[in-house]
Amino acid sequence: MELFFSPFDNLVCILLGISFTVxxxxxxxxxxxxxxxxxxxxxRRLYMKTLLKIFEWATLRIERGAKEKNHPLYKPYSNAIIAREPTSLEQEIKEIRRSGSNRDFDSASEFEMSDIFYFARRGVESIMDDEVTKRFSAEELESWNLLTRSNYNFHYISLRLTVLWGLGLLIRYGFLLPLRVTLAFTGVGLLVFLTSVIGLLPNGRMKxxxxxxxxxxxxxICVRALTAIITYHDSENKPKNGGICVANHTSPIDVIILASDGCYAMVGQIHGGLMGVIQRSMVKACPHIWFERSEVKDRHLVAKRLSDHVEDKSKLPILIFPEGTCINNTSVMMFxxxxxxxxxxxxxxxxxxxxRFGDAFWNSSKFGMVNYLLRMMSSWAIVCSVWYLPPMSREEGEDAVQFANRVKAAIARQGGLVDLLWDGGLKRGKVKDTFKEEQQKLYSKIIVPLRPVAHK
Structure with missing residues (x-):
């Protein structure tokens, strides 16, 4: 039996060896x-253009099939459900009072029962069109990208589209996923090994x-593990040593996207397991800023560590995501x-x-890190644009909150994102009392207007 199977076993080994070599x-x-x-x-760009043509054909085929069968297609809302005019609280209260009373608004500054309608309406609008909660769910698509997770019209697909979807499934899980996993392990393995070796060198320019x-x-290499196709704009504004790079945050891979075009000093909490191994090896070669769990809440210690870093102009710029959580690629929340x-x-x-090529948003309350990375690696690709904006400094008389809001507005404007004042911490917490008090103060100024104090 051994003699009979020996040539076959040798042939299998040879074929496997050739396959791995190739x-x-x-x-x-x-x-x-x-x-x-x-x-x-x-x-990768040729691959992206080919996918776009396939997606367009699939969308047209779905629409044609639905029209033939007289089936309505699901169309996600690209904008808000409720159209609101950009008016202030005072203006809206004024309109409500005028419509329900013959008195002049200016002479009726005290509380009126009709004021309740404004707050009731805004409450119902917030329930129907919650502009915070929907920022923590996957972005809706107008067309289908041959991923079941993004298709709302699956039961209207024709046989040809179903076959095409099955072929795409085989390509993504049979070819792309193994390739990407191999690249990911290669990139991470090289990072851990080489940074550990470089850490043995004395500090200096060579290191x-x-x-x-x-x-x-x-x-x-890790970017290629995601088949990431990145377009960088205005590279002359890239962060320089001694500065702080701040960006909107959609996914943990934001770090890889930015770091593949320039080196940064990372800031974060020390972890255990594989992440801890990576952090310890990285800090040997580069002065990253890692904090113990007990140190993260010490704002003064964190600020001092950051200040000491930026004062040394020989050190890399710090990369920070001021939102503190991932937002779904449609908005920028409070910095x-x-x-x-x-x-x-x-x-x-x-x-x-x-x-269209894959949803990069990480919904951490729904998916763990491993599950999320598998979803990324089983998507078609990660396509994104990165804009380096001109450097900004704090102006005279401007506090930190105003400066943060100005930077946030610039990022939102450039990226075509919605600029929201809400705290990303609402993803897991309740609305802070300060937001409620702000609305109360605005209303109190209407019913109790400030009068100048008469001087004797």
Whole structure:
């Protein structure tokens, strides 16, 4: 029996050896080596254009099939459900009082029962069209991208589209996913190994040079593990040493997206497990800022560590996401003021993902990190645009909150995002009393107008 199966076993081993050799040769030639030198053969962009044509055809086929069967198609709302005019509380109260009373508004500054209608209406509007909660769910698409998770009209698909979807499933899970997992392990493994080796070198220009090259190479390999197609705009505004780079936050891969185009000093909490191993190896080669769990809540300690870092102009710019949580690629929520109190130059960066190829938003309350990464690696691609905005500094008489809001508005405007004043912490917490008190103060100014104090 051994003699009978021996040639067959040898043949299988030879074929497996050839397959692995070809596989890793292709990885090395077409992905890893280009990542080291920061070049691209244009394969990913050709792949993106091909996908767009397929998506357009699939959408037209769905619409045609629905029309033939007289079935209504689901169309997600691209804008708010309720159209609101940009009016102030005082103006709306004034209109309500005028419509329900013959008295002049200016002479009726005391409380009126009709004022209740304003707050009741706004409450109902908030329930029907909650502009906060919907920022923590996946962005809705107008067309289908051949992913079941993004299709609302699955039961209207024709046989040809179903076959095409099945073929796409095989490509994504049979070819792309193994390829991407291999690249991810390669990138992370090289990052841990090479940064640990560089950490043995004495501090100096050579160590900094090698550290930057290794970080860039490994992050670029990780970018290719997501088939990320990134377009960088206005590179002359890229963050410089001694500054703070702030960006809107959609996903944990925001770090990889930015770090593949330039080196940054990361800021974060020390973790255990694999993440802890990566953090400990990275900090050996580059002065990243990691905090113990007990130190994170100490605002003064955090501010001092950040200040000490930016004062040293030889150190890399700090990368911070002031929202503190992931938002679903449609909006920018309140920036925490901590990073704007330091007084360093701020380099705003706007990141906008194209959801047609894959949803980059991480809903941490629904998916764990491993589940999320598998969803990313089983998507078609990650396509995004990055805009480097001109550096901004705190103006005279401007406090940290005002400065943060000005930077946030610039990022939202450039990225085509909705600028919201709400705190991203509402994802897991309740509305702060300060927001309620602000509305109460606005209303109190209407019913109890301020009068100048008469001087004797």
């Amino acid at each position: 596989w890793f040769t292709l990885l090395l030639v077409f992905i890893i080596v280009p990542a080291i030198f920061g070049v691209s053969f244009g394969i 900094n040079f090698l550290s930057e090259k290794v970080h860039l190479m490994c992050y670029r 925490k003021k901590g990073s704007f109190e330091i007084g360093a130059t701020v380099y705003p960066v706007a990141i906008k993902y194209d959801p």
